[in-house]
Amino acid sequence: MQATNISTGQNRLRRALDHASGDKRFKILEVHMKKHQFRQDALIEVLHKAQELFGYLEDDLLLFVAHKLKLPPSRVYGVATFYHFFNLKPQGEHTCVVCLGTACYVKGADKVMNALQDRLKIRPGETTPDGKVSLLTARCIGACGIAPAVTYDGHVAPKQTAEAALEKINQWK
């Protein structure tokens, strides 16, 4: 994204748009932007949709959004990196999000996390080398009444223990 001079920047954009023309998902994204009348303040909504469609926000995708909303790429990149919810790298086939909010923490979420790290041999924020599992953390998902909570592929599971979490992970292997 850090184009050092104008011509590489424009080449970059041309390549991104070429890339976009061959992919149906860019069309869907553009329809979504149109729904928001290409308003610049809809940037976060548009990035949500982009991530939903593509799984993560690659550089070409951000350039495409910047071009369509007539925003400088730096602004789009700045927003995409500011918010934790947006991923700039591809995620694993499965995601496992351990809540490390206070309620979960005092009920042993750290133990669940440690067990998962040991088993998967990765740190929070990373994906296993085979691309199977991404291990992530959350700061409270509002399910504190059933703490500790872990979200497996988008489904919240209540009252997790290290054993329960490992069993779940094993099903993915």
Place this chain on the structure above:
Amino acid sequence: MQLDDLNAIAEKEKAAAKKVCLRTCMSAGCMSSQADVINKNLDAEVKARGLEGEVEVRRVGCMGFCGQGPLVGVDHDDGRHELFEFVKPEDAPAIVNSLKGGPCDVQRGDPQHPFFAKQVKIVRANGGIIDPESIEDYIAAGGYQALHQVLTEMKPAEVIEEITKSGLRGRGGAGYPTGLKWGTVAKSPGGKKYVVCNGDEGDPGAFMDRSVLESDPHLVLEGMAIAAYAVGADQGFLYVRAEYPLAISRLQIAIKQAKQLGLLGGGIFETPFIFNVDIRIGAGAFVCGEETALMASVEGKRGTPRPRPPFPAESGLWGCPTLINNVETFANIAPIIGRGADWYASFGTEKSKGTKVFALTGKITNNGLIEVPMGIPLRQIVEEMGGGAPDGRKIKSVQTGGPSGGCIPADFLDTPVDYESLTKLGSIMGSGGMVVMDDTTNMVEIARFYMEFCMDESCGKCIPCRAGTVQMHHLLEKIAQRKATLRDLIKLEELCDMVKNTSLCGLGQTAPNPVLSTLKFFRKEYEDLLQPDQFGPPGNGQPNPQSAPK
């Protein structure tokens, strides 16, 4: 839509009521244990027995006792209520069987338990009772009457007067008087004004707003509409965090339904009043709960706070006067209008009126949401309602106010829960998270935990917070690992002071609070971890005794 139409909907809904109602909690907590399947199975079971004429199967919002979920409530025609806990999908036949006196060994809860009996429900009155996806249910429960009353019988100034008289204070943390804030926005010059509902709820351990949005979305919309009328706005934004997908989808449904019935949009109740609401979805940044950061985020920018003044009430979204209130604050509005400021002010203490919803979590027997009158002693909440710490442990402290708050030691459990009393103890009311800690909890570790949170969530705009939280976290780690000396502790205290007084926004200004409050009450735990200092006690010129804390 006119009052007669509204009443007709309510009458129709009431006339259709069946003898028995089976309510399944379909809020996020219980949904994580297949509440949707339970509801489906109950429905199938009732139909299979041909009972659909007398038994209604209703999906409802959070009943509050989330730790015992999934929950199914039963309302009998003789006024009896039953509660089933830890329900599994395969329990459906037994539950339906029990309606006719059949055997049923699903665990029963006690609806008269102090956890329920001591509650006073204003905000959560409909929670766990009505179907959050049905506007008719809300209307049958008296919904949108307050909006009608305001639009047809009251001037904007009278609405503000009523809210001021009720003594309602903001439930988002700081406790600013709501009526006063509305008055400022109403007085601010400008043709275009906005109303924003803060549903970011970033405090870990807090889920009050989530449950209100998921259980009773129309209550929040009605409150926003009344506010918009009072301050002269025609556009509202509901900012909800992305972590709450169920709340978002229920709000989308609610907005659509309200528009269809003419309760949102143009010419509401055939008056000139126009009000539209858009949902804005957050993207996982705690600082976006801060009002100026939230507005930047609504405008599609990085959520970094800016100095105040100007306050949003004067210059907010796109430079226009903007009213920002918390979800629970808005949820209090319709009841206040409907039943009067005096009625509302009869709950609570002199300076903290009404009720407050708390999320009771951590090392406590009964986990869940409670709504209690302000001023209730903390002890009643954690011991009687919460049932104390599990496994025969003793409660050591109660954390309130999240990363901006503090830890209240067990010795102070008789403190009444109101804004002033909690502030006096070095904590804050905050948005309502209450995390209970038992005697196995290491308080230095807790302070370190919160500091890590603030360090991660600092937006980086100002240096005291960006660099200070990193340094404080480092010192706390050093202490926890028994590598620190008294010098480090003194440096930590100096840093707390500096970050508190020089940070730009509330995040930095309050980040030291968990450290300060644990130091105040549990200093010995810190000192026990300190190592001898090879240069002897600090004092020979360094660190500077003048800047050392008193």
